[in-house]
Amino acid sequence: MIPGQLLYPLLPPQGTPSIISPMSRRLFGFLLSVYFLAGCGSYQPPKTPSLQPIGEDPEVRISREFRREAKKSLKLVQNIEVERYVNQLGQRLLSVMGPRPFEYLFFVVENSQLNAFAVPGGSIYVHTGLLERIRSTDELAGVLGHEIIHVKGHHMSRMSGPDPSSLLALLGLFLGGSSQAQAALALGQALALTRQLSYSRQLEQEADTLGVKYMAEAGYEPKAALVFLKIIDQERVLNPIEVPPYLMTHPVSQERIANVEGVIRSLDLKRPKSELxxxxxxxxxxxxxxxxxxxxxxxxxxxxxxxxxxxxxxxxxxxxxxxxxxxxxxxxxxxxxxxxxxxxxxxxxxxxxxxxxxxxxxxxxxxxxxxxxxxEPNQTLNYLFQGELYDKELKLPEAVDAYLRAAKLSPAWAVPVRRLGEVYGKMNRLGDAYYYLGRSHLLSDEDEMAIAALERALKYAGTTTPRGEIIKEELDVIRARKR
Ligand SMILES: [Zn+2]
CATH class of the missing domain: 1.25.40.10 (Tetratricopeptide repeat domain)
Structure with a gap:
């Protein structure tokens, strides 16, 4: 729920393609509602982060396909405060980890089981059951730091072999309702398959060692990683029948605990802890x-x-x-x-x-x-909500500015980009409106809707303008990666 979101008149334009959902019909509809014309300058945004040239990395493709399935099979928490809390923590960890060949995205799954898992290519999922069991954000930093290292080190392909299609089938196990998971359950093989997704001792040690090192560098308390390991180890001892899924994929041992203790002792902490x-x-x-x-x-x-x-x-x-x-x-x-x-x-x-x-x-x-x-000058939500305030006051160019700042701070997040599309719609700048709407669909892995909106944006921009060139290029990439 996004309190304060305005409702727009439902006026689907002529010839709206059938792939557009009722929700988007409403978006397309409001784009037609004219408020006033404002003449603030056109902003040329950087390329959409999730878009890679043709011949994309197989892991990035796995991640995108998994995200599409996950949207259908898992109940994802849509709340923007929760979403940003987890994503910004992840980004802060990533900021000390060096170059990133792909975008990392973090999602929260409404599920009471204690679990977190990482899909190759940068999609990381945390269950609400985990968020509700931890006692500090530092503990979550320990969990996410560990998962990021599994992704960064390509651990899943290192243990299952390089075949992306078999990996994707295995990953289907994370999606409770998927056909692979059901078939596996019918055969009583779910446990065996989960063990196949279990990281080896060596990979767990690598994820712990580097995860703890980076979380400390990013200003989190490294001892919290140890606290979390001990909590889940206790859980295993107290309740051996219902072992949390996290333990299946990341087996905890005394060896792991001793390793983390050793890493913490060896840390030379220079970074001050966050004051917030x-x-x-x-x-x-x-x-x-x-x-x-x-x-x-x-x-x-x-x-x-x-x-x-x-x-x-x-x-x-x-x-x-x-x-x-x-x-x-x-x-x-x-x-x-x-x-x-x-x-x-x-x-x-x-x-x-x-x-x-x-x-x-x-x-x-x-x-x-x-x-x-x-x-908190780098808090995306401050700009997003400031944008809502300007929006409500009908100070639309100021709203655009605030949403652009939010989009710049969190470039992989669809919400500020969608708001930009909405505000440009109110300003009757339909080319910009369709452009940002298309980009927000792209960031939400909704390629068909992205194509529909970007095609409309291209009509407004014209094929020979700089904006038109960018749109054409983006359209080519999206079409080429379609199956
Ligand atoms: Zn692990």
Missing amino acids: PDPLKKIQTILRLERRESDAVIAEYEKQLSQNPESSEAMHLLGVAHYYNGRWAKARDYYERAKAANPKSPGIDRDLGRGYTQLGEFRLAHLAFERALAA
Whole structure:
């Protein structure tokens, strides 16, 4: 759910291709609604990160095909705060790991089992069951650092051989509902197949050693990786029947624990730890709100607040719960109290900004986002929500600017790009609108819809302009990679 998202009139244009979903019909529809003409300059964005020239890396292809299947078979958490929390953590780890031959994408799966897994080519999945069991963001950094090393070191192809098609079939096991998984279960071979996906001792050690080293370099507490290993090892001892899937693919041994302890001892920590407060508790609360447990969440934090009237965390999370239920004034009141009790409550100024935006208190909203940006200038969400504020005020060129900054900070994320398309639609700049709409489909692995939108954008741009040249090139690549 994206609170505050505007609804647009449903006016599908003539001849909309049949591959366009009702959702996109609405998008195409609003593009026709004319608000006013504004003349801000055309921005030439960098190439879409997921697009590789013809003859792409087989691992990148595996990753894309897996993502398409995963969208159908797995229940992915769509919440943008949760999505960004995991992605930005991943990007911070990657920032100290040197060059990347492909884009890394992180997804959260609504599933209570403790699990995380990495697909060759950079797609990494974390279960909500894991996010809810950990006690700090540092622990998640340990898990993601380890998974990134499996991808970066091509561990899966190193253990299963180079044949991409057999690898993709094996990976189907991660998709509970896939035909391969069902067939395997019918034959009682699921366990044996899962063992085939289990990393060897040597690869686990490599992922631990490098993962811990990089998480420390990125400013996370390396001891948290050890805490996590010990938690899942305990789980195995306490409950040997229902072993968490994570343990099947990443077997924990005393040898692994001893290795991580040795790596931590050998670390020469130069990087200071991050000063920002840990947002994990807020993320865990949002996951519960997404599951419609808001009554329980509110009762719990009201009780906490009555026992400890100074708890800024309880005030803040009550604000979050009321916000998710559309009770903006109540949300704002709790946010203001939380801010007064603890100005460093995680992301409090951003939350205040959103609350004020919903209530039409635009001046206060701007001040709140300015404070949020001063504290976290590289936080994509600060720009995205600032864009929503400008959008609501009908300051469309300013909204474009804010969404562009968000897109620049998180170039592989479809949401700010889609918003750009929407704002350009309102500005009646249909060429730009279709262009960004197409790119957002591309970033969402929706090639057919991307082609439809980019073809329309090409008509507006003309084939001989610089923008037209880029669109033609992108269209060629998408068409060439179609099966
Ligand atoms: Zn592993």
